[in-house]
Amino acid sequence: MKTLLYILSFTLPALCCSAKTIRVGKQQPFTTIREAIAAAEKGDTILVENGTYRERNLVINKPVFLKGIGLPVLDGEKKYEIVAIKADNVTVEGFRIVHSGNSSLEDIAGIKIYNRHNVIIRNNTLEDNFFGIYSLYGINCIIENNSITSFGTAELQSGNGIHCWKSDSMRIIGNSISGHRDGIYFEFVTNSVIWRNESYNNIRYGLHFMFSHNDAYACNIFRENGAGVAVMFSHGVKMFHNFFEKNWGDAAYGLLLKEISDSRIDGNYFTGNTSGIYMEGTSRIQVEKNEFSTNGWAMKIQASCLDNVITGNNFLANTFDVGTNGSLVLNTFDHNYWDKYEGYDLDKNNTGDIPYRPVSLYSMIVEKNPAAMMLFRSFMTSLLDKSEKVIPTLTPENLKDNYPIMKRLHL
Amino acid sequence: MTRIIKYVFTDILRNKIVLGYTAFLLLISLSVFTLEDNTSKGILSLLNIILIIVPLVSIIFSTTYIYNSAEFIELLVSQPLKRKHIWSSLFTGLAGSLSCSFFIGAGLPILFFAPAAIGLIMTAMGLLLSIIFVAIAMLAAVMTRDKAKGIGISIFLWLYFSLLFDVFILFQFQDYPLEKFMIIASACNPIDLSRILILLKMDISALMGFTGAVFRDFFGTQPGLAIAFLVLGLWVMVTFWLSLRKFNRKDL
Numbered sequence: 001m002k003t004l005l006y007i008l009s010f011t012l013p014a015l016c017c018s019a020k021t022i023r024v025g026k027q028q029p030f031t032t033i034r035e036a037i038a039a040a041e042k043g044d045t046i047l048v049e050n051g052t053y054r055e056r057n058l059v060i061n062k063p064v065f066l067k068g069i070g071l072p073v074l075d076g077e078k079k080y081e082i083v084a085i086k087a088d089n090v091t092v093e094g095f096r097i098v099h100s101g102n103s104s105l106e107d108i109a110g111i112k113i114y115n116r117h118n119v120i121i122r123n124n125t126l127e128d129n130f131f132g133i134y135s136l137y138g139i140n141c142i143i144e145n146n147s148i149t150s151f152g153t154a155e156l157q158s159g160n161g162i163h164c165w166k167s168d169s170m171r172i173i174g175n176s177i178s179g180h181r182d183g184i185y186f187e188f189v190t191n192s193v194i195w196r197n198e199s200y201n202n203i204r205y206g207l208h209f210m211f212s213h214n215d216a217y218a219c220n221i222f223r224e225n226g227a228g229v230a231v232m233f234s235h236g237v238k239m240f241h242n243f244f245e246k247n248w249g250d251a252a253y254g255l256l257l258k259e260i261s262d263s264r265i266d267g268n269y270f271t272g273n274t275s276g277i278y279m280e281g282t283s284r285i286q287v288e289k290n291e292f293s294t295n296g297w298a299m300k301i302q303a304s305c306l307d308n309v310i311t312g313n314n315f316l317a318n319t320f321d322v323g324t325n326g327s328l329v330l331n332t333f334d335h336n337y338w339d340k341y342e343g344y345d346l347d348k349n350n351t352g353d354i355p356y357r358p359v360s361l362y363s364m365i366v367e368k369n370p371a372a373m374m375l376f377r378s379f380m381t382s383l384l385d386k387s388e389k390v391i392p393t394l395t396p397e398n399l400k401d402n403y404p405i406m407k408r409l410h411l
Numbered sequence: 412m413t414r415i416i417k418y419v420f421t422d423i424l425r426n427k428i429v430l431g432y433t434a435f436l437l438l439i440s441l442s443v444f445t446l447e448d449n450t451s452k453g454i455l456s457l458l459n460i461i462l463i464i465v466p467l468v469s470i471i472f473s474t475t476y477i478y479n480s481a482e483f484i485e486l487l488v489s490q491p492l493k494r495k496h497i498w499s500s501l502f503t504g505l506a507g508s509l510s511c512s513f514f515i516g517a518g519l520p521i522l523f524f525a526p527a528a529i530g531l532i533m534t535a536m537g538l539l540l541s542i543i544f545v546a547i548a549m550l551a552a553v554m555t556r557d558k559a560k561g562i563g564i565s566i567f568l569w570l571y572f573s574l575l576f577d578v579f580i581l582f583q584f585q586d587y588p589l590e591k592f593m594i595i596a597s598a599c600n601p602i603d604l605s606r607i608l609i610l611l612k613m614d615i616s617a618l619m620g621f622t623g624a625v626f627r628d629f630f631g632t633q634p635g636l637a638i639a640f641l642v643l644g645l646w647v648m649v650t651f652w653l654s655l656r657k658f659n660r661k662d663l
Contacts, residue, residue, distance in 0.1 A: 250624055371593045372581055373623055379463055380577035
């Protein structure tokens with residue numbers, strides 16, 4: 001008896017958990033994915049062969065591994081939510097998901113996670129969906145190597161590429177997103193990572209962060225989005241080694257920071273934006289080892305910012321290095337390299353002997369009266385700037401780099 | 412008429428000041444492009460030189476030339492020639508020779524070193540500014556018989572267009588940021604207009620602020636560019652026509 005129990009204790013779990021593989025396709029026992037899921041057990045693999053499947057609202061309510069072979073198409077016919085994940089430990093891989101419904105009442109998505117753990121969405125191509133991949137209360141999910149494209153023209157008629165709402169421990173890795181309202185949207189998402197994504201040509205923001213604390217995003221590319229990247233009302237955000245490029249327009253910012261605290265911005269490249277970084281109401285942020293080149297304004301720091309440290313950055317060929325709207329300065333700007341610095345270094349310690357003032361009088365005037373941009377680079381304004389450099393009257397007295405670096409930093 | 416133009420043209424080209432002006436422009440543009448490793452920086456340094464020096468030299472030289480050739484003009488008027496022809500040949504000679512020296516001194520190096528689009532517009536603007544300020548100088552010279560007064564007027568006009576106008580724009584309309592109005596305002600000053608046209612080809616990201624966008628939407632398009640050139644052309648024609656009218660009625 002003891003031996004029998006002993007054997008059973010090994011074999012029973014193996015028997016009950018032996019996952020089988022179900023095939024779906026034209027010549028297979030199952031022709032629709034819906035039937036296959038109905039027949040599947042926990043942990044089964046469903047292999048879907050090449051073809052077009054119109055499943056209407058496909059609900060995955062069992063922990064299965066759903067894999068497409070040769071990129072089968074799931075078509076939402078412009079009416080339905082295509083894949084709804086309502087079970088933990090689901091993997092969806094290798095599908096081409098197209099034409100989801102469009103609604104102004106519901107957030108219809110190509111793939112939507114409903115309040116689940118450990119979901120993996122991998123190697124899919126999503127085209128022409130309202131929302132691309134949507135995580136509602138998702139925890140510990142991976143969204144990896146998906147290509148998400150939409151063709152939105154107006155903000156209201158278009159959803160977000162990857163949308164996470166009240167989620168935790170998400171990993172958004174290596175996706176490519178374009179043509180949506182916001183490329184990646186985070187609201188109330190904590191402890192998550194956004195890594196190696198490319199978000200471009202979206203209507204509004206490449207990445208939009210709201211009330212999302214202790215997240216990190218690294219090595220992403222945000223290019224030519226309508227308004228760049230916005231990070232708002234969050235703390236503990238780490239932004240490392242991202243590229244913010246060519247976000248042009250009056251309301252476009254490479255990186256817009258609003259009410260952010262205790263965060264780090266390290267090793268990023270801001271190139272060709274109207275404003276590289278725009279800060280409003282931010283505090284205790286470390287901006288270090290970034291490169292700002294050929295921006296209109298490298299940084300715009302509103303007077304509501306407090307205790308931010310901007311150090312060890314390169315400022316190259318920007319029209320204006322720093323812009324601000326008041327005379328109160330509670331941030332430090334020491335130890336940066338500014339290509340417009342005209343001081344000298346007598347003791348050859350690679351630190352300039354006189355402070356550099358990155359705010360020019362003309363940039364203050366333009367801040368107050370944008371129409372004065374008409375006189376950009378005129379003899380008059382350079383004359384004003386030169387005299388202001390000698391005797392600062394209107395520009396904030398304390399906004400200066402006391403130890404400007406003489407040579408460009410190698411980042 | 413062509414003989415007068417030819418005479419004025421060769422007379423000015425032999426003039427030491429014009430030769431010096433050509434050499435000066437050549438020296439500056441060559442040194443700017445060879446010393447700066449960054450072409451766009453070189454263009455920026457040249458930009459202010461073109462916008463300041465070219466109008467200054469054009470206006471002062473032309474005014475003094477008209478005054479110095481007062482006797483020559485009187486002689487011509489006594490001949491069976493139309494005053495209109497005399498005045499236009501003087502203008503053509505002056506504008507032609509000064510444009511010529513600008514083209515040799517700055518235009519050729521710019522076209523050679525700078526990227527095509529910027530080089531073309533910069534050369535075009537330099538040439539147009541030369542011609543416009545010759546026309547303005549002729550208007551200033553025909554206004555008064557007194558040489559000192561005439562040169563004074565032209566120096567003031569140069570000062571107005573390159574500095575005072577900008578001061579008005581900078582501080583006068585601070586409370587009324589009228590974007591559309593700015594386009595009209597820019598048309599009222601050929602120096603500002605040419606600078607904006609050149610800048611639109613250069614650093615776009617800064618000009619992409621709201622005003623920048625307004626300018627870009629207007630002057631960045633083909634019709635806008637055509638209008639801008641038309642406005643600059645009008646500057647030449649209207650000022651010259653005014654001076655011609657004055658000269659026709661003037662008691663020499």
